[in-house]
Amino acid sequence: MMIDSRLKAIYDGRTEVDPEQRQLIDHLTSSMGPQDVDDLLDGACTLIYMFMQWLRMAYEDHDKDVIEYVVPNLVATMRRMPRSIRPEAIPTMAGLVIAAGTGLSPNLWRKQYGDWTEVEMKPLEATAFLLAEHINRLTEDQDFATRMISNALTSAGQD
Incomplete structure (x- = not known):
């Protein structure tokens, strides 16, 4: 949901995080125990895996390599975000995405x-x-990624 709200904010032209939303996120994270944090990290990695698997299939349908088209763009974008992303974290994220993509x-x-x-x-x-x-x-659809995850969660809940 955090990703969805950030995407909507960017699409609406807002670049700053809503202070009320930031306060809610801070409250949530401060109330988490070690297992909750591990679960949150596992969830983020699962999202990355699901996104990369979808991207891999989409690029393979056009005889393209997902790593070639996603990783350089991801790295270049992260390099333009030095206030949020320290340079030493970028290789880890690239490795994580490559792992998921393969x-x-x-x-x-x-x-x-x-x-x-x-x-x-x-x-x-x-x-x-x-x-x-x-x-x-x-996909030229601002809600596609969120809908994809929602559908996967709904399907998993029905199984």
Whole structure:
């Protein structure tokens, strides 16, 4: 939902996070225990995996390589965000996206390098956001990525 609200804000021309929304997010995150944080990180990695699998299939339908078309764009965009994303986090996010794009679990890929760091939280959120925005741009539908995840959750709940 955070990704969806950020996408809507950008599409509406708002570049600043709504202070009320920021307060709600801060309240939520401050009330989380260690297991809740792990679950949130696993969820973010799962979103990235799902987005990359969709992108991989979309690019393969046009005989294109998802890594070639997604990773350079992602890295270039993150480099233009130095206030939010420190340069040392960009290779980790690129590796995470490459893992997901080749069918590897981002959660398992990341575990080989240890625990997430505070510096990687915003880049992780930005990665999921940028992939969702990439999907929306490809489909020319500003709600496609959110709808895709909602549909997947609904289907999983019915199983």
